[in-house]
Amino acid sequence: MSGAGASSQGVRAKLARTPTLRSRYERFVKLVLFSAAAISVLTTIAIIFSLIRETITFFGEVPVADFLFGDKWTPLLNGDQQSFGVLPLIWGTLYLSFIGLAVAIPLGLLSAIYLSEYAKPRARKTIKPVLELLAGVPTVVFGFFALTFFTPEVLKNFVGLDIGTFNALSAGIVLGFLVMPTIASVAEDAMTAVPRSLREGAFGLGANRRQVSLRVVFPAALSGIVAALVLGASRAIGETVIILIAGGTVARLGVDPQQGYQSMAAYIAFVSRGDAPTGSVEFLTLFAVGLTLFVITLALNLVSIRLVNKYRQVYD
Amino acid sequence: MANGATIAAKSIAAAGIGRPPRSSRRADIIFKAIMFGALAISVLALGLLLYEIVKDGAGAVTPEFFTNQPSKVRPQTAGAQSAIYGTLWLMAITAVIVIPIGVATAVYLEEYADRTKWWNRLIEVNIQNLAAVPSVVYGILGLAFFVRSPLSLGNVILAGGMTLALLVLPVVIIVAREAIRSVPPSIREGSLALGATQWQTIAKQVLPASIPGIATGVILALSRAIGETAPLLLIGAATSPRFNPDGLDSAFTALPVQIYTWSTDADRDNFLPLASAAILVLMAVLLIMNSIAIYLRNRYEQKW
Numbered sequence: 001m002s003g004a005g006a007s008s009q010g011v012r013a014k015l016a017r018t019p020t021l022r023s024r025y026e027r028f029v030k031l032v033l034f035s036a037a038a039i040s041v042l043t044t045i046a047i048i049f050s051l052i053r054e055t056i057t058f059f060g061e062v063p064v065a066d067f068l069f070g071d072k073w074t075p076l077l078n079g080d081q082q083s084f085g086v087l088p089l090i091w092g093t094l095y096l097s098f099i100g101l102a103v104a105i106p107l108g109l110l111s112a113i114y115l116s117e118y119a120k121p122r123a124r125k126t127i128k129p130v131l132e133l134l135a136g137v138p139t140v141v142f143g144f145f146a147l148t149f150f151t152p153e154v155l156k157n158f159v160g161l162d163i164g165t166f167n168a169l170s171a172g173i174v175l176g177f178l179v180m181p182t183i184a185s186v187a188e189d190a191m192t193a194v195p196r197s198l199r200e201g202a203f204g205l206g207a208n209r210r211q212v213s214l215r216v217v218f219p220a221a222l223s224g225i226v227a228a229l230v231l232g233a234s235r236a237i238g239e240t241v242i243i244l245i246a247g248g249t250v251a252r253l254g255v256d257p258q259q260g261y262q263s264m265a266a267y268i269a270f271v272s273r274g275d276a277p278t279g280s281v282e283f284l285t286l287f288a289v290g291l292t293l294f295v296i297t298l299a300l301n302l303v304s305i306r307l308v309n310k311y312r313q314v315y316d
Numbered sequence: 317m318a319n320g321a322t323i324a325a326k327s328i329a330a331a332g333i334g335r336p337p338r339s340s341r342r343a344d345i346i347f348k349a350i351m352f353g354a355l356a357i358s359v360l361a362l363g364l365l366l367y368e369i370v371k372d373g374a375g376a377v378t379p380e381f382f383t384n385q386p387s388k389v390r391p392q393t394a395g396a397q398s399a400i401y402g403t404l405w406l407m408a409i410t411a412v413i414v415i416p417i418g419v420a421t422a423v424y425l426e427e428y429a430d431r432t433k434w435w436n437r438l439i440e441v442n443i444q445n446l447a448a449v450p451s452v453v454y455g456i457l458g459l460a461f462f463v464r465s466p467l468s469l470g471n472v473i474l475a476g477g478m479t480l481a482l483l484v485l486p487v488v489i490i491v492a493r494e495a496i497r498s499v500p501p502s503i504r505e506g507s508l509a510l511g512a513t514q515w516q517t518i519a520k521q522v523l524p525a526s527i528p529g530i531a532t533g534v535i536l537a538l539s540r541a542i543g544e545t546a547p548l549l550l551i552g553a554a555t556s557p558r559f560n561p562d563g564l565d566s567a568f569t570a571l572p573v574q575i576y577t578w579s580t581d582a583d584r585d586n587f588l589p590l591a592s593a594a595i596l597v598l599m600a601v602l603l604i605m606n607s608i609a610i611y612l613r614n615r616y617e618q619k620w
């Protein structure tokens with residue numbers, strides 16, 4: 001008995017040591033698939049590399065402190081007028097995102113609660129595709145809408161604001177409609193993942209639907225809901241074309257929503273279309289601003305990924 | 317004497333839930349109304365957007381719109397032929413690149429990767445992050461890496477397609493992984509028990525069973541790709557070219573870029589119908605693609 005066991009172990013060891021054609025082929029396939037997976041990591045490395053390479057050149061000509069703490073962003077002007085303080089661009093980005101999120105968060109969360117806790121299957125089946133359609137509208141279409149309809153027809157004629165062609169209010173609100181489906185969809189996923197038993201327990205204690213939704217399901221799904229908000233913020237901060245078309249081209253430190261503001265992403269696209277010669281300091285600003293934008297969105301994304309993975313672990 | 321029922325009632329009342337008093341009932345109605353209001357605003361915004369575009373653009377979607385070339389000076393005779401061709405080219409290039417890489421990555425992560433290994437976890441988190449990197453940053457990557465050195469392709473359609481492929485790669489991977497995951501383990505075990513190797517099992521059982529899901533992901537990814545503007549602006553898409561792309565090394569434009577060009581033109585008002593018409597064509601294509609994706613999902617969704 002023991003001898004047979006030993007010899008079969010020996011055979012197995014031998015099989016493992018001498019790879020057959022087939023097992024070599026299997027290993028080769030695995031290697032090919034792994035290489036494909038590695039491309040996504042290489043993409044990240046390439047992004048960081050291309051941003052940092054040119055940013056270093058940029059900081060060879062503009063001091064880091066002037067860039068980070070300067071409060072005047074006029075890289076495309078000449079001589080004494082030229083200034084490379086990035087703060088107005090960061091402020092414009094945050095301010096426009098703030099307006100967008102002020103629209104998107106209430107709309108998105110209320111829609112998510114409705115879809116997850118209130119809607120009958122039939123209502124869900126009609127509302128979800130509408131939200132998906134809204135999510136699928138290209139951003140250039142939103143920008144066009146903000147510039148040619150929302151600003152002149154809604155804000156100027158209907159509300160009666162004395163507002164410029166390019167302004168933060170219109171760009172920000174339309175940005176909110178872009179972000180709203182993202183928030184609604186991630187928050188709804190998180191609330192749907194809350195186990196039914198929690199709801200039934202609360203209903204059993206005599207709670208009504210609103211109390212179950214707001215005091216049981218909402219807190220239980222909180223990490224996923226925060227993830228939705230962070231992801232929404234990340235999308236708002238990175239959005240380019242709406243602001244490029246409807247937000248104006250002046251980087252401004254201010255709080256008047258009737259004026260135009262520029263965001264980091266919009267600046268990047270704007271300068272790449274302008275006539276700054278490749279390799280000039282004006283052109284290199286594109287990479288320094290890009291790196292700033294990438295770092296900010298990366299931080300937000302990592303927070304949101306952590307939170308999403310957390311709620312998946314809790315209830316799966 | 318307090319019996320059990322009153323104790324329970326008291327503790328429920330103390331917990332703040334229980335038979336709602338009248339004011340709470342009113343709060344219910346108000347809450348419901350607010351939720352409906354939120355949904356109504358979103359649906360209304362979408363409706364208004366579609367209505368405005370159809371109103372301005374429907375008249376401009378003529379046969380000439382498809383056969384004439386764009387112009388920055390003569391809105392009367394301008395069309396969008398080169399932009400439509402550009403979008404089709406970009407879609408094809410993106411699909412050719414993104415399908416094999418995306419599906420291979422999904423297969424690796426679902427069927428081979430050992431999740432306890434740090435490099436596999438790194439790949440997963442990396443893909444989750446890439447899905448949320450702003451599209452303009454991909455544009456910078458394309459500009460710095462594909463258009464200029466090391467690949468030095470120039471402002472050509474291949475650089476645009478490659479950039480869009482990287483941009484939508486995470487979408488394909490995430491959806492394809494879900495499709496592969498939904499194939500039950502019993503299918504794999506059956507195949508392995510009959511003597512098939514792991515790759516034979518994947519190629520002959522798992523992948524065929526997950527094709528509808530993968531196709532859905534690919535269509536969604538392509539519909540995201542053809543709506544993107546910012547990366548193509550960075551790559552250096554041409555403004556209103558009067559020629560169609562004729563190869564991978566050709567200058568190009570695409571529908572979203574053309575919409576952008578027209579709507580930011582100084583003479584914007586005269587180009588408004590053209591921009592609206594281009595949006596209508598783009599939205600129609602997107603709607604058709606999304607309908608196909610939804611159809612595939614419902615028609616072939618297997619119940620195991």
